[in-house]
Amino acid sequence: MSYLNDEKIKFLEEKANAVRMSIIEMLLAAGSGHTAGPLGMADIFTALYFHILKHDPKNPEWPERDFLVLSNGHICPVQYAAMAHAGYFPIEELLTLRKFGTRLQGHPHREKLPGIEVSSGPLGSGLGQAVGIAIGLKMDKKPNQVVCIMGDGEQDCGIVWESLMLAGKHHLDNLTVVIDRNNIQIDGMTEDIMPLEPMRAKYEAFNWHVIDLNAHNFQDINSAFEEARGIYEKPVILLAHTIPGKGIPEIEFDYRWHGNPPGKGPGDIIPQPEQGKKFLDELRTLGGKIKGEHQ
């Protein structure tokens, strides 16, 4: 992790777009899975695997690695895609997502895929595991950092608040939690389903340091992680303001794309078999907005 110059930012933007295209290709091949969350978190995962985390794709068990724990396991296509582009396994393997015999289970399984630290999917259970890892590292006076990715919807789970309390009690300054604040969950908008705000005040009351960031701006992402590393005696929450479905304008902000793959369409949208191809075209041209060199 270091200062991002223009060249590095361009590199990360291109990688993030490649990750988004892989996500759409995987979901098309799988015929099921979640679309909005993985697209919204593509920039964060790209930043993590290509700039922020200390890791070695050829040696996933490297003792000096940082630990990445994905709590909202259903957005795993974005983690798988970022891992493949980073060199953990061949990019072609992404097309095995959710198929029998795959290492890329519908929700990630620790024992299947090297580089996955914990199995996850049932919401709320990732944070406590990350807290356990962080406490264990501190017991052994090890410098590794722990990053935990969570959804905003899973803040509904009671267990999350048990884990938040424990992390505050243990002053886990080796733990950074990224909350994907995309404002959607399966049944609708988070503030309609179960209001979460005021989020900052809640986490601060639980003895966490809170940083808001624009999760689609690499400079902002990088600064937030740098600030987090500078906080002592407290764990840090990055409230990552994301656009669900980011990169494909027609599905951005639409909660109905939370749990549906391209081509299947949400319940009240007529399925469009050509949708996947159209989404990929949009990503190739970034919605027709830009940029020759991305094509």
Place this chain on the structure above:
Amino acid sequence: MPTNPQMKLAENLLDLNTVKQEPTRMGFGLGLVQAADENPNIVGLCADLTASTKMDDFAKKYPSRFIQMGIGEQNLAVTAAGLSAVGKIPYITSYAMFSPGRNWEQIRTTLCYNNSNVKVVGSHSGVSVGPDGATHQAIEDMAIARPIPNMTVFAPCDSVEGKKIAYAVSKFYGPAYIRYTREKTPVITTEETPFELGKAQVFWFEPEGKKPDVAIIACGPLLHNAILAASALEREGLAVRVINNGSVKPMDEATIVQAARDAGAVVTVEEHQTAGGMGSSVAEVLAKNFPVPIEFIGVQNRFGESGEPNELIEVFGMGVTHIIEAVKKVIARKNA
């Protein structure tokens, strides 16, 4: 008396006036400290019941390896999974009703699916918890722990075996559930009693040269009632074999099937719902290998209630006389 001499059981175990009485959970506390003395990776996590679950000696001796979790049993399980991911061997304690009761899904996903090296310790199992009543009497815990892949399940019969199991589970990698009890109960075994995880042991043999009329297969402190019943039945001329089946999963199928072959009739005894527990597991093994008539001693599809421990054992049909009745009934079924 035909207790198995190789088992080196307590000599006075039939004498209720002199037999030593201790709660099985006391053995847990000793076994944990013994394991922790040898292995610095062992850590202890407790959900605000450190003294009742007997984790207090460990917490005092190794304060930097003890984590007070507060009343958060779900977090208890998942935090332990995280600690296991960085090489620790966590023991997690609460009442069995709350762990593995309240946190079952976290145990399934983060301990068992993850294949974490975490030992789940549930104290206060059974109706013998007594006055606290049904909310705190775990009698479904083995039924929910047993079917989960990777999970192992143990039910020690006394404090001495409880100590040995607490120590032994630290020696293998993987999740384990051990059920302990609150009340003082007779100490059946001794330090010299041979012990191996996964083995059932014959504690009481039929008289030499006779075939057993019945095999009583028991786990937990009720094993003592099974032995008292065997002693009474022997005085009536019946030949009985009593097996300590505290390793509920993995179960020692060979010893169980051999007992069914030799006796042709089985009674299972456990302080647990008869649905889904140790007896059900015995029935699964025998149905597949050597079906014989079985009677099940345990709680019959009821919730517990407040009362004195011994009183509740009688009310819920798990006393010595109930075992004797079940033996006679199963022998009659065999001979019908």
